[in-house]
Amino acid sequence: MSATRTAVAMSRSRSQVLEAIRQANGVTRGELHRLIGLSRSAVADAVQGLIEARLVVEELPPPRGKGAGAGRPAAVLRPSADSGLVVGLDFGHSHIAAGIADTAGTVLGERRRALDVDHRPRDAFDAVTALVLELLVEDGRTIDDVRTVAAGLPAPLDLRTGRPHSHPVLAGWAGLDPAAELAARLGRPVALANDADLGALGELRYGAARGLRDFVYVKVSAGLGASLILDREVHRGANGLAGEIGHIRLSERGGLLCRCGNRGCLETVLSTNVMETRFRELASSDTDPVFPLRSCAADPEIATYLREAGRTLGRALADLCNWVNPQAVVVGGVFGTAGQAAAHAVREGMLRFAAPIEGAGVEVHTGELGLRAELMGAVAAAGRKARANTG
Numbered sequence: 418m419s420a421t422r423t424a425v426a427m428s429r430s431r432s433q434v435l436e437a438i439r440q441a442n443g444v445t446r447g448e449l450h451r452l453i454g455l456s457r458s459a460v461a462d463a464v465q466g467l468i469e470a471r472l473v474v475e476e477l478p479p480p481r482g483k484g485a486g487a488g489r490p491a492a493v494l495r496p497s498a499d500s501g502l503v504v505g506l507d508f509g510h511s512h513i514a515a516g517i518a519d520t521a522g523t524v525l526g527e528r529r530r531a532l533d534v535d536h537r538p539r540d541a542f543d544a545v546t547a548l549v550l551e552l553l554v555e556d557g558r559t560i561d562d563v564r565t566v567a568a569g570l571p572a573p574l575d576l577r578t579g580r581p582h583s584h585p586v587l588a589g590w591a592g593l594d595p596a597a598e599l600a601a602r603l604g605r606p607v608a609l610a611n612d613a614d615l616g617a618l619g620e621l622r623y624g625a626a627r628g629l630r631d632f633v634y635v636k637v638s639a640g641l642g643a644s645l646i647l648d649r650e651v652h653r654g655a656n657g658l659a660g661e662i663g664h665i666r667l668s669e670r671g672g673l674l675c676r677c678g679n680r681g682c683l684e685t686v687l688s689t690n691v692m693e694t695r696f697r698e699l700a701s702s703d704t705d706p707v708f709p710l711r712s713c714a715a716d717p718e719i720a721t722y723l724r725e726a727g728r729t730l731g732r733a734l735a736d737l738c739n740w741v742n743p744q745a746v747v748v749g750g751v752f753g754t755a756g757q758a759a760a761h762a763v764r765e766g767m768l769r770f771a772a773p774i775e776g777a778g779v780e781v782h783t784g785e786l787g788l789r790a791e792l793m794g795a796v797a798a799a800g801r802k803a804r805a806n807t808g
């Protein structure tokens with residue numbers, strides 16, 4: 418190999434290793450070798466170059482920490498932090514949340530508030546700005562320290578305009594330019610993303626999907642959306658509508674009236690509102706359902722309902738899994754807080770309608786981050802952007 422080609426190959430493997438270290442939030446050389454498929458010596462050379470360039474630091478893990486085992490514990494590699502901050506924002510249908518982190522992705526503070534986001538978007542922009550300023554003050558910082566901001570919205574985004582697709586479920590947002598509204602308040606450009614896409618990135622960076630390459634993330638909360646991660650990147654589709662599975666109709670006739678105007682959408686079987694209504698009908702006591710759902714799944718009637726709802730979701734995911742053959746499905750949002758029972762039910766539904774899945778070994782997990790996944794994904798997306806800006 419010529420000297421030039423050798424240099425190009427080294428540079429490419431160094432970029433690959435750097436991005437993997439940034440995404441993994443703590444990874445050993447051995448894990449990098451398995452994750453990327455480069456030889457151990459190529460990984461070692463790339464890591465050495467990155468440490469010398471001060472882009473990566475190595476830490477000895479604490480006892481029983483990641484990388485510890487028999488013999489000398491392996492050093493954990495992390496991206497270097499600079500002094501700047503990144504901000505992640507999460508807008509749900511009925512909550513807002515904000516988080517701040519350093520550019521390496523270490524979360525320094527986060528806060529969440531209930532608010533009617535669907536009908537009061539400008540109040541939501543004001544309130545989330547106030548949360549960011551509170552977090553910065555508590556950390557002794559100002560908005561001048563913020564490098565990048567990323568925000569998730571509970572709606573598909575039009576990739577051409579950067580605005581939410583017009584849709585009856587977010588009618589109060591018609592004509593608004595959320596990125597411009599937020600940028601005007603924060604004094605920083607704001608990158609928008611779909612909330613399920615950010616939930617997937619959150620679990621990829623900090624939670625149940627760490628180390629995965631191809632997976633499907635499903636968020637079941639006030640709305641229902643999914644995200645497809647292929648080769649560790651979000652697949653948005655031609656118009657940004659990939660993963661909009663909440664309004665898939667389960668049958669041509671019948672079913673409950675959905676807020677989109679159709680009947681029998683997946684969301685009429687599985688969303689927070691539907692679950693709350695069913696829980697009140699089913700629960701042996703008259704107390705409201707509590708989250709995480711794990712705590713009320715002890716009620717046999719509720720457990721049966723959750724199992725049926727999970728199977729229905731699995732049925733909706735079965736075809737997708739046959740088409741793209743993901744390594745795993747990660748169930749997030751409120752439904753994900755039901756724990757392993759939810760994961761088992763989804764897998765049962767998938768197996769019933771897509772037999773090849775059994776052979777392909779698709780795993781079903783519930784998210785590790787619970788209702789924080791979308792916010793953590795926004796923080797991760799803002800961190801990626803900050804690092805891209807600095808090369």
Ligand SMILES: [Zn+2]
Binds near residue numbers: 663676677678679684
């Ligand atoms: Zn619908």
